[in-house]
Amino acid sequence: MDTRPLETAADPKGLRRIAIDPLSRVEGHGKVTLLLDDDNRVRQARLHIVEFRGFEKFIEGRPYWEVPVMVQRLCGIYPVSHHLAASKALDRVAGGWPVPPAADRIRRLMHYGQIVQSHALHFFHLASPDLLFGFDAEVDRRNIVGVAGAFPDAARQGVMLRKFGQEVIRITSGKRIHGTGAIPGGMNRAVDPAERDALRAELPQVLAWAQDAVTLARRLHENLPARYADFADTPAAMMSLVGRDGAMELYDGVLRLRESDGRIAVDGFDDQCYRELIDEAVKPWTYMKFPYRRDLGVDDGWYRVGPLARVQNCDFIPTPRAEAARQAFVAAHGGQPVHTVLATHWARMIELLHGVETVAALLDDALITGGPLQAEGPRQRSGIGMIEAPRGTLIHEYEVGDDDLVTRCNLIVSTTHNNQAMNEAVRAVALRYLDGETITEGLLNHIEVAVRAYDPCLSCATHALGQMPLAVSVRAADGRVLDHVLRSSTGELLRDGPAHDAEAAQ
Amino acid sequence: MSATDPTFDLDGQPVPLQPGDTILSAAARAGHEVPHLCWSEEVSGSASCRLCTVLADGRPVAACVTPAVAGQKVECRTPSLDTQRLRLLQMLFVEGNHFCPGCEKSGNCVLQVQAERAGMTDLHFEALNPERPVDASHPDVLFEPNRCILCQLCVRASDEIDGKRVFAIGGHGIATRLLIDSPSGRLGDSALSVDDRAAHICPVGALLPKRVGFAVPIGQRRFDTEDTRG
Numbered sequence: 001m002d003t004r005p006l007e008t009a010a011d012p013k014g015l016r017r018i019a020i021d022p023l024s025r026v027e028g029h030g031k032v033t034l035l036l037d038d039d040n041r042v043r044q045a046r047l048h049i050v051e052f053r054g055f056e057k058f059i060e061g062r063p064y065w066e067v068p069v070m071v072q073r074l075c076g077i078y079p080v081s082h083h084l085a086a087s088k089a090l091d092r093v094a095g096g097w098p099v100p101p102a103a104d105r106i107r108r109l110m111h112y113g114q115i116v117q118s119h120a121l122h123f124f125h126l127a128s129p130d131l132l133f134g135f136d137a138e139v140d141r142r143n144i145v146g147v148a149g150a151f152p153d154a155a156r157q158g159v160m161l162r163k164f165g166q167e168v169i170r171i172t173s174g175k176r177i178h179g180t181g182a183i184p185g186g187m188n189r190a191v192d193p194a195e196r197d198a199l200r201a202e203l204p205q206v207l208a209w210a211q212d213a214v215t216l217a218r219r220l221h222e223n224l225p226a227r228y229a230d231f232a233d234t235p236a237a238m239m240s241l242v243g244r245d246g247a248m249e250l251y252d253g254v255l256r257l258r259e260s261d262g263r264i265a266v267d268g269f270d271d272q273c274y275r276e277l278i279d280e281a282v283k284p285w286t287y288m289k290f291p292y293r294r295d296l297g298v299d300d301g302w303y304r305v306g307p308l309a310r311v312q313n314c315d316f317i318p319t320p321r322a323e324a325a326r327q328a329f330v331a332a333h334g335g336q337p338v339h340t341v342l343a344t345h346w347a348r349m350i351e352l353l354h355g356v357e358t359v360a361a362l363l364d365d366a367l368i369t370g371g372p373l374q375a376e377g378p379r380q381r382s383g384i385g386m387i388e389a390p391r392g393t394l395i396h397e398y399e400v401g402d403d404d405l406v407t408r409c410n411l412i413v414s415t416t417h418n419n420q421a422m423n424e425a426v427r428a429v430a431l432r433y434l435d436g437e438t439i440t441e442g443l444l445n446h447i448e449v450a451v452r453a454y455d456p457c458l459s460c461a462t463h464a465l466g467q468m469p470l471a472v473s474v475r476a477a478d479g480r481v482l483d484h485v486l487r488s489s490t491g492e493l494l495r496d497g498p499a500h501d502a503e504a505a506q
Numbered sequence: 507m508s509a510t511d512p513t514f515d516l517d518g519q520p521v522p523l524q525p526g527d528t529i530l531s532a533a534a535r536a537g538h539e540v541p542h543l544c545w546s547e548e549v550s551g552s553a554s555c556r557l558c559t560v561l562a563d564g565r566p567v568a569a570c571v572t573p574a575v576a577g578q579k580v581e582c583r584t585p586s587l588d589t590q591r592l593r594l595l596q597m598l599f600v601e602g603n604h605f606c607p608g609c610e611k612s613g614n615c616v617l618q619v620q621a622e623r624a625g626m627t628d629l630h631f632e633a634l635n636p637e638r639p640v641d642a643s644h645p646d647v648l649f650e651p652n653r654c655i656l657c658q659l660c661v662r663a664s665d666e667i668d669g670k671r672v673f674a675i676g677g678h679g680i681a682t683r684l685l686i687d688s689p690s691g692r693l694g695d696s697a698l699s700v701d702d703r704a705a706h707i708c709p710v711g712a713l714l715p716k717r718v719g720f721a722v723p724i725g726q727r728r729f730d731t732e733d734t735r736g
Contacts, residue, residue: 061640063648065719070608094717174724178607181723189723403642404716 006045006427032426032447034434035475036482045430047423047451059409064090064400065184067409071396072178074413077121079178080114080169081389085396087182088252088385093400095377096185102371103186106172108251109362110181111387113168115250115355116161116210118390119307119348123217124158127345130449131220135228136442154216157209161352164199164206168359171195186374193369203360207321210349210356214325217349221342222332230432232341232425232450235260236302237293238309239417241388244268246315248322248354250388257293257303258313262337271386274395280412288419291412302420304339305392306454307347312337319361322354341425341453351390389414391454418454425450512576516540517583521574529569529580530558540582541591541623543598543616543709544657545570549666552658555598557591557620588624595621596630601680603635603652604710610719611711613727613734617655618710634680641686643694646716647705654684654712664704672698684712 035044055074059067068086072079084107091097098104129142132151140146148155166176171191173179181187224231237260241253255269255277269277280289281298292301303309312330317323329338329346362368382399392414399408415422429450434443475481513520516533523532528551533540543555553568560569561581569582581587598604598617606612641649661673661684676685688695698705700715708714725734 063640063642063716063719065717066608066610069610069720073607179724180720183720188721189725401642404648405640405642 006042006431008044033475034430037476042427042430042435045423045427047419047426056409056411059398060406062406063404064093064398064406065404067398067406068182068184069178069180071411074411076177078114078118078390080110080173081387081394082396083173083179083182084111084251085385085387085389085394086398087184088387089383089396089398090184090385090400091186091375092383092385093380093398094184095379096375097377097383099186099375100372102190102367103182103373103375105362105365105367106187106189106191106373107182109191109359109368110169110172111251112355112358112362113165113172115165115390116352116359117163117165117169119352119355120158120161120165120213122390123213123345123348123352124155124161127449127452128154128158128220130445130452131224131342131345134225135445135449136440139441139445142445157212161206161209161213161356164202165355167199171199183374185376186372188373190370190373191368196363196369199359200363203356203363207353207356207360210353211321214346214349214353217346218328218332221346224342228342230340232428232453233339234341234421234424234428235337235339236304236421236424237265238313238337239303239305240310240313240393241271241386242267242314243318247318248310248314248316248326248351250310250351252387255386255393256313258309258337260337260339262312271395272384274384274386278412280416288416289412290419291417292420302424303417304421305414305417306344307351307390307392308338308341308344309392310388311347311350317350317354319354319357321357322350325350325353341450344453348390391415392417415454422451422454425454514574514576514578514580516580521580523574523576527574529560529562529567529572529574531570532574533569533582538582540569541620542570543620543655544659546659546663546707548703548707549659549662552662554656554658555594557594559587559590561587591620592624592626593630595624595626596628598655599626600629600631600633601636602654603638609653609711610714611653613724613730614722615711615729616709619729641693642716643690643692644696644698644700644716645694646700647693647698648714648716649684649686649693650712650714651684652712653710655710656682656684657709659707659709660684660704660713663707664698664702667703670697670702670704672696672702672704 031048033044033046033048034042037043055071059070062070067090068083071082071086074082087107088097091099099107124147125144129144129147132147132154133141141150144155169179170176172189173181174189181189238258240256241249242256243249243253253271255266255271255274256264257266257269257277259265266277277294278291279294280291282289290298290302292298293303294301311326317326329350382397385396387394394414395410395412397410398406401407426447429446433446511522513522514529514532515521516538519538521532521536521538530540530542530545530551531547534547540558540560542558544552545558551568551570553571556568558569559566561584562572562575563579595617599621604617606615606618609615612618636652638651641651656675658675661675664670664672672687674685674687675682677683685691686693686696705713705715724730
């Protein structure tokens, strides 16, 4: 399905465009616009991120040691990833890279706790209602409360898995959310043995729940109605960090890029040189940049990050249960690359299982309870920190002046990497399910389902418990608005309401 | 304490006093909390913040500079005074840029803990959002004027303890600000050393030794309690 012409209609008569610079990272509110011709055929489909946050700008001028805590406020779902990516970048600035082994283990523990809690939150709280009840089920059931009523065991396991991950974060950072554990050059705390033991005691049950989660995700995927077999099938290259041995590696590794057909294009690439591999393009209709592979250019160089990419990009997962689940995933798809975005949920639960197994191994590591926690060395002027956040590759880059204040900051978050891929998914869904149709709430949710598979922040920050505020405008080819539907954060479907400011300006 | 020792009455509790005591110093020595921001037993009182305002025999005075008098009736925790303290704290918050979530002083900050103890849950007043450039010119000490509450502790510490007079208060009204005695007006050109007491006495996050940041973990900070757990 060639969706590329749908990015911009061939004859966008009557449309005015806006260009805003500088662009920065966003989290939250999403908007989709469609352009239809006189026959209601889709001529243009875009996912817009219409909020401007400007984090990169207000980090400039701040002392570098403040940054790992400040940047956590980018996100309420995966603050730990920002905390650790910034810390890894600023370890280098402080001359403290690599950090001592104890600090490395404790940071990893924090990170894998984050993987567990974030993946559990996304799958159970945000995505599972669509999968359990159907994309166009009654809207008042499609939320975690509905799941808790109809599938209480699954809902409870989701809550408890997330709680376990949050506790791992708490014992390593001091708080379940927005703690302070990592500092440039290391950690400010070790793990208290009593708190470690309390979590260890929960492991058998948590491992069983994680295993069940993989089973559930697989069952839901394989039982999807036939009409969704090719839902948002968007072949894309896949990028992630991997270990030097090709293992799945979420905290620190080398970059690997795999073509959509499975061939490895780039391997063992130093994350400190990422600028040689990718660049970012700007489009005037969204606040989110479009990263692309330099060797292929803006149009052809887009790629996918996140669980679906990672599970297929690695050669193996270095924990036994998750590796068995990965092999089952590969076998179920005949060894062929998978690009239907709903498979992301299955891959995500494999990673959740890997996260629990890794937490279990780290809790057994005596290093987490003590030892040197901070490294020192010659001060540097810049640093890059790259990590595999729950949603995908996360890059923090800083330049710091001699006065210790940050002079430049560049953040490429997972959603940004996936910008084009999400737009492609929206277009694929629009063509397959909305083309020529009258828009209904259920059809709207099809678009959400595709976006949601990529981006738990987008579906959560503005869309508590499965209700993403989403605006869809249907325009004639001459720019006239034929239909404008806004789904509010309470799930209410509103027509004839005012368009969003950014949209009205187009 | 014998029955003949001089005392004054603080909210119904007898507080022993010694020659030279202020109401605040005597109360603090006896373990009583009189809310304050700008007082330290290391330096002279200045009555800058007025958080310690009490009623001494019905007359409002700053406890940090008012001599304690035997037999006096001092009221500290009255509803009216507590409300006044809350408003003072809220004004301090809106006059500067106090973002506790990203501030390294969080958990060690006197302004933060006083606001918490006063039950402050909102700003009440409109935030002024001033623009105050950070002075990072000193190699070892950061001056973050957005957090300065003009308590003058650094002024007095530099003067009375360090003997350097690096700081002073200048300007009037809302334009009042901390001045630095150096040719450029910047900290890096001043005589301040990171070993000076003035570099460490700030009750908020305005004057800080550099590169310390969040080195103290949550749970071990000055004002953390058993309940400090997120």
